[in-house]
Amino acid sequence: MITGTLLRTREISPRMLRLTFAVPGCEPTKRPDDWLMIFFGEPGDHSDRRNYTVRAVRPEAEELDIDFALHEGGLAATWARAARPGETLVWTPADGGYELPGDAQWQLIVGDLTALPAIGRILEAVRPGVESTVVVEVEDPADRQPLPGDVRWVRGRLNDVVRTFPEPDGPGYIWMAGETRTVRDARRYLRHERGVDKARWSLTGYWLARSEEWLERYKPHADELNALWERGEAEGRDEEAIMDEYEAALERAGL
Ligand SMILES: Cc1cc2nc3c(=O)[nH]c(=O)nc-3n(C[C@H](O)[C@H](O)[C@H](O)COP(=O)(O)OP(=O)(O)OC[C@H]3O[C@@H](n4cnc5c(N)ncnc54)[C@H](O)[C@@H]3O)c2cc1C
Known part of the structure; x- marks a missing residue:
């Protein structure tokens, strides 16, 4: 886990707030859409986890920026609005998906x-x-x-x-x-x-729009859908093929 200490906040636009954190020993990201799993509750508790892109990282200054889109409610958005210098966040880095092919024009x-x-x-x-x-x-x-x-x-x-x-x-x-x-x-x-x-x-x-409603409707199907991912991964199947199956199951469940 990495801990960032809030240094400053800057309004980029009415609904976008940039938070700059001090992160000792921070490293450059590999891909432009690399992101952080931020734990707003107990570190490692995924129910209070939200995902945010690394907007910028400056290893020489040991600083990292995250841009929070502000919307109604929301654990993360509410935290970002109220955050003051000195407050901390805890996260784990994760890989983004952007990979421009070498021949792309x-x-x-x-x-x-x-x-x-x-x-x-x-x-x-x-x-x-x-x-x-x-x-x-x-x-x-x-x-x-x-x-x-x-x-x-x-x-x-x-x-x-x-x-x-x-x-x-x-x-x-x-x-x-x-x-x-x-x-x-x-x-x-x-x-x-x-x-x-x-x-x-x-x-x-x-x-996900109206995620609370969606989660309620998802709950009865959660075990089945989690098992589908676990089985696919255990069988070493291609991630997109598992995703096809997952999305088909979501559609069947009206999700
Ligand atoms: C890989 C990845 C990278 C991301 N990078 C960023 C980033 O850099 N900056 C950023 O702002 N977001 C980013 N997001 C999106 C962010 O994780 C979600 O918007 C998240 O749900 C916000 O959490 P919350 O606690 O504020 O709201 P939640 O508690 O998740 O949701 C509360 C309510 O707000 C609604 N809601 C959630 N997000 C939005 C939204 N954006 N607009 C309108 N309604 C919303 C939900 O449907 C729900 O009704 C990223 C997501 C992923 C998967």
């Missing part, structure tokens, strides 16, 4: 407010010569941020952006993060309707 980057930290890092680090199309959904134009390159700011369904994207010629890559059901639909499109090679996309559900 273009990339489509799609996400909402929660994905902006990763998108910022992706754009800051992308190798020259790759043409980036970036589409970000924010409810309020005041939450737009200056980012390297051209960004299309939209309101509405991001899965439709993936579904209707006019792909440029040549090999490319698609990265998307945002509300989980929206991402699930985009995954269905790329993997099942289009059969796009897994090396060509990375899609991650970052949060």
